Amino acid sequence: MVFRKGGRIPTAFSFSYHKCQLEIVNNFIYLCIVFTTGGSLQTATDTLTEQAQKALFTFRKYLHIFVNTNIT
Numbered sequence: 001m002v003f004r005k006g007g008r009i010p011t012a013f014s015f016s017y018h019k020c021q022l023e024i025v026n027n028f029i030y031l032c033i034v035f036t037t038g039g040s041l042q043t044a045t046d047t048l049t050e051q052a053q054k055a056l057f058t059f060r061k062y063l064h065i066f067v068n069t070n071i072t
Contacts, residue, residue, distance in 0.1 A: 003039040 015022040027036045027043065032051075034044040 003035075004037055005039075 009024060013024070027034055032048070034047050036043050
């Protein structure tokens with residue numbers, strides 16, 4: 001993975017691995033962490049926050065079903 005600060009990518013800028021041309025992308029997701037070209041983790045933080053809020057909403061939506069359940 002190569003991190004670089006913004007700007008246009010030159011046309012001759014390319015990478016290959018075992019004679020296979022690699023795609024250049026602006027962001028990449030690995031183990032639910034979003035990596036961006038600038039190296040900032042703000043996008044990763046925002047994405048994880050959004051996923052946590054969705055999970056919390058789903059949890060609260062079904063919480064009323066388990067009000068009288070005993071946990072042993």
